[in-house]
Amino acid sequence: MSTQRQTTTGTEAAPAPEPVHPVDQSRPLGRILLFGVQHVLVMAATPISAIFLMSATLGLDSDLTVELLSAAFLLSGVGSLIQSLGPWKFGPRLPFVMLPGGAPLILFLAIADQHGLPTATGAVILTAAFYFVVLPVFSRLLAFFPPLVIGTMIVIVGINLVKVGAVLVTGRPGQPGFADTTALALGLATIGFTVAFYLLFTGVLRQLAVMLGLLAGTALAAVLGAVDFGGATEGGLLNLPQPLPFGAPEFSLLAAVPLMLYSLASMAEATGQTVINAQAVGKEIDQRADVPKTIRGDAVTSLFGGFFGLPLMVTSGENIGIVRVTGVRSRYVTAAAGVVLILIGFLAPVARAISVIPSAVIGGTAMVVFAVITVLGVQMLGRSELDKHTNTFVCAVALALGLLPILVPGVYAGFPPNLRILLESGVAVGAFTAAVLNILFHHVRPALATRTAGPRTESDR
Known part of the structure; x- marks a missing residue:
């Protein structure tokens, strides 16, 4: 009698296929497109306003x-496809x-003002290579x-983004129309509608x-007369972005320094977004392998964007909140969003139709989505042994310094311009502070302690 295990048909049983992770699962095309459009509607205000x-x-x-x-819609779509599908090492x-x-847009405008648009375009291309x-x-x-x-870092990112969404609703303090009651009503109503749909x-x-x-x-805004449909009916059918709209780029390392300094903060932010995105979809990643892939995706998209006259392109935290709220984890949904963005880039009427959505409505939606990112950061901190005094101290100091430029805009206005670029990025300051303190308390201090007397007490931890 053969010792080989056989099935009733006399053949060896095939091993069961490994289940596909939800992030890699495809869905019916109609649903994928529908969920992709949802991502596009939430994020479309950013390229339009930029x-x-x-x-x-x-x-x-x-x-x-x-x-x-x-070009902004087209490159947003291309970048979304690169990050979602992950060709080669990108x-x-x-x-x-x-x-x-x-x-990066503010820095681009500053370089353009000081050195001209061709130099600003060259600075974007140089910074993409610098990545x-x-x-x-x-x-x-x-x-x-x-x-x-x-x-x-994610808590600081989330709080900063909630503020960005809130400004879309309220406007900026001191400017005309700040805290307009109609805009506030639309923003709060949009949040209320979202909660009602999620509940019912x-x-x-x-x-x-x-x-x-x-x-x-948006429908409520139309009823209240807060939607301007004038621009939606003007213009032709197709948009064809032209390369080098400002002429041949001019390269100046000195002019590109502010963007290069920002790119360091951008890489730190991309690190946090990659980790929190993976946690949102429940996928284990190798940080040292996958984070560089995100940064390469940012770099190559920015490189192409520079040739079309755009500022640096970055991964967005908005979709992470949507993923967590909806529970739809498939990367093919954001790939579908990328395809939709590319189509919008070529179809002028679609871009104009999206552009009529009032900023207060988009701001109300964004506040909910961005607040979810903050919660994800809190959840990650909850797994960071904050009951240990050292970890609590590290987190507290990093939050204090990271939130300072967000809560008190212009606090570093008296510093030199290049230094101010980094200090005014709360994410960069918070990440740098947390990383340095983590090294000091968890790497340097234990090494020193082993060379001196006695074990540490509980209060030292």
Whole structure:
């Protein structure tokens, strides 16, 4: 009798296939597109507002503005595909979308004002290349970014983003229209709609609560006469972004220094977003392998974006909140969002239709989504042994210094410009503080203690 195990048909039983992780699961095409559109609606205000700010600040004509808006959607889509699908060593294969960054946009405008638009474009291209030069060194430092450091950084990121969403609702203090009652009502109503849909619906409709809340808020705004449909009916059918809209780039290392300094903070932020995204979808990652993939995705997208006149492109934290709220973890959803963004980049009427959504409505939606990111950071800190006095101290000091420029804007206005770039990034300051204190208390101090007397007491931990 053969000792080989056989089935009733006389053949060896095949091993059961390993289950596919939810982040790698595909879904019916209709659902994937629907969930992808939800991501697009929540994040679309960022490229629109970025390009409109850029146009107004630099005095660009309407045709060039349309071309830049088209390029912003196109590159956001390409970047989202890279981060979600992860070709070769680019992109962590997590549900990410990409956007033109807020802080990089301000730096881009400052360089353009001082040195001209061709030099600003060259600075973006130089900084994208700088990512690749610095990345090997940065990846070796990731061992000093444990959950205590990452969690602290994510809390700061979330709080900063909630503030960004709130400003979309209220406007900026001291400017005309600040805290307009209609805008406040729309923002709060949008949050209320989102909560109601999440409470009353189940299944797919519940997963779409964010998008449904945004659409309901837009409908209410239309009823109140707060939607301007004028721009939605103007212009042609197609947008074709043109490369080098400002002419041939000019390269100046000195002019690019502010963006290069920011890129260090951007890499730290990409580290936190990669880790928290992986936790949101329940996937274990190798930090030293996957974080550099996210940064490479940022770098290559920014490189192409520079040739189309755009500021640095960065991974967005918005979609992480959507993933957690909806429970839809598939990276193919954000890949679908990338395809939709590319189509929007070419279809002018779609971009114009999205642009009529009032900022207060988008702000109300964003506040909910961004607050979820803050909660994810708190959850990570909850697994960081905060009952130990040392960890509590590290977290407290990092939060204090990281939140200072967010809660008190302009606090570092008297410092030299290049230093101010880093100090005014609460995320960079918080991450740097947490990392340095973590090294001092958990690496340097124990090493010194072993050379001196006696074991540590509980109060030393």
